[in-house]
Amino acid sequence: MxxxxxxxxxxxxxxxxxxxxxxxxVVNVHLRxxxxxxxxxxxxxxxxxxxxxxxxxxxxxxxxxxxxxxxSTYNADFDGDEMNVHLPQDEVSRAEAFSIVDxxxxxxxxxxGDPIRGLIQDPIISAVSILCSSNEIQPVxxxxxxxxxxxxxxxxxx
Numbered sequence: 001m002x003x004x005x006x007x008x009x010x011x012x013x014x015x016x017x018x019x020x021x022x023x024x025x026v027v028n029v030h031l032r033x034x035x036x037x038x039x040x041x042x043x044x045x046x047x048x049x050x051x052x053x054x055x056x057x058x059x060x061x062x063x064x065x066x067x068x069x070x071x072s073t074y075n076a077d078f079d080g081d082e083m084n085v086h087l088p089q090d091e092v093s094r095a096e097a098f099s100i101v102d103x104x105x106x107x108x109x110x111x112x113g114d115p116i117r118g119l120i121q122d123p124i125i126s127a128v129s130i131l132c133s134s135n136e137i138q139p140v141x142x143x144x145x146x147x148x149x150x151x152x153x154x155x156x157x158x
Contacts, residue, residue: 031055031087036094038086038101039066041074048073048106048116052097069117070103 031037033056040050051073058065064085071077088094106116140156142149 031057033057036088036098038088038097039074039083040086041076041081041083047101047110050101051103051106052101053103072118073103073106073116 035055144150
C-alpha cells in the first residue's frame with residue numbers, strides 16, 4: 001500500500017491505524033489474488049466486450065495474461081492489442097461485476113445466440129491429430145534404461 005500526500009513523495013505503509021489517517025490522501029493498493037477486475041478492449045460495442053475476471057498475481061511479471069478462449073470475445077489476436085483493466089472501488093461494485101459480467105457466466109452473445117468463448121486453432125488441431133485413426137503416436141525410446149526408464153526434457157518436447 002502506498003500513500004500519496006500533497007507536496008510529499010509516495011511512502012510505503014503497513015497501515016495499522018484507523019481509516020481517518022487516510023482522509024484527503026490518495027492510497028494506492030497493489031492487486032492481490034482474488035481481486036475482481038473488469039477487462040475490455042476498445043471499442044466496447046456489446047455486453048460481452050467488457051467482462052469481469054479474477055486476478056491471479058504472477059510474481060516478477062509486468063504484464064497481464066489472459067486465456068486464449070476469451071480472445072474471440074475481445075476480438076484480440078495478440079498483434080499489439082491494447083486492453084483496459086478497471087478495478088471496482090467498493091464492495092457493491094465488485095459484487096455487481098462478479099455477479100453480472102463474470103467471464104465464467106457469459107456463454108452466448110445476447111443478440112445472436114452464438115457462443116462467446118471457445119477453443120481456437122491449436123487445441124482443435126491437436127485434438128483432431130490425436131483422434132485421427134491414421135495417426136499412430138510412437139513412444140520415444142528412453143535416454144536411460146536402467147534402473148528405470150527415464151527421458152530427457154528435450155525428448156518430452158514434441
